[in-house]
Amino acid sequence: MNKDVIIACDFKSAEETFRFLDRFTTESGKPFLKIGMELYYAEGPAVVREIKRRGHRIFLDLKLHDIPNTVRKAMAVLSRLDVDMCNVHAAGTIEMMRAAVEGLTREDGTRPLLIAVTQLTSTSEERMQRELLIGAPINETIVKYACNAREAGLDGVVCSPLEAGMVHEACGAEFLTVTPGVRFADGEVADQVRVTTPARAREIGSDYIVVGRPITAAADPVAAYRRCVAEFLANE
Numbered sequence: 001m002n003k004d005v006i007i008a009c010d011f012k013s014a015e016e017t018f019r020f021l022d023r024f025t026t027e028s029g030k031p032f033l034k035i036g037m038e039l040y041y042a043e044g045p046a047v048v049r050e051i052k053r054r055g056h057r058i059f060l061d062l063k064l065h066d067i068p069n070t071v072r073k074a075m076a077v078l079s080r081l082d083v084d085m086c087n088v089h090a091a092g093t094i095e096m097m098r099a100a101v102e103g104l105t106r107e108d109g110t111r112p113l114l115i116a117v118t119q120l121t122s123t124s125e126e127r128m129q130r131e132l133l134i135g136a137p138i139n140e141t142i143v144k145y146a147c148n149a150r151e152a153g154l155d156g157v158v159c160s161p162l163e164a165g166m167v168h169e170a171c172g173a174e175f176l177t178v179t180p181g182v183r184f185a186d187g188e189v190a191d192q193v194r195v196t197t198p199a200r201a202r203e204i205g206s207d208y209i210v211v212g213r214p215i216t217a218a219a220d221p222v223a224a225y226r227r228c229v230a231e232f233l234a235n236e
């Protein structure tokens with residue numbers, strides 16, 4: 001199992017991103033990075049290619065959700081960017097997720113990891129029921145969406161670290177849980193609500209933790225990254 005820390009590069013420009021990445025020397029390693037909509041929409045595929053060229057693995061977090069045919073074709077384009085992980089919304093249905101796998105799969109049979117967003121952690125049970133008319137408890141929908149993702153051939157889901165245990169129980173130990181909402185025990189929580197520490201995320205069963213501000217806003221980001229890796233990968 002390749003457990004790892006993924007740094008969320010929530011920067012608004014390539015310039016800001018590279019200023020941050022330049023702090024990491026060969027000695028501090030090449031962190032696995034998450035590129036989200038803000039940076040991708042600002043800078044396009046060029047920033048992905050440049051980060052790849054610098055030797056980082058990339059989780060391209062664009063959360064595709066459209067008709068299956070559109071998702072298949074869009075995923076084929078992302079696959080050619082040679083990213084390591086991408087994602088879709090499980091709400092797009094099993095058929096859409098299967099189309100995503102097809103689109104991502106290269107001629108030689110390889111493809112980036114593909115994971116699904118179950119319920120966004122910003123969606124409360126109350127809003128899900130009142131606005132979306134989904135009557136089931138939110139945890140039931142998370143497990144059902146994760147099972148749908150597995151049935152469609154995906155590799156895992158994005159979820160809260162607090163949900164990683166129940167997802168593994170339903171979908172198996174090999175099914176990946178990629179979890180944001182991680183904070184140091186003595187750190188700022190900011191706008192995240194359901195948070196836990198790197199060590200606790202490991203205990204519950206997260207495979208990859210996605211960490212943004214505790215690293216990117218730290219006075220010494222390289223030291224914060226190293227601390228995160230040490231706490232998350234202890235005893236691995």
Ligand code: C5P
Nearest residue numbers: 008010120121180181210211212213214
């Ligand atoms: O700065 P912070 O550690 O809160 O960053 C977490 C990252 O994970 C952000 O890029 C955020 O958009 C992303 N994310 C999240 N919760 C989700 C899905 C993604 O925090 N449910």
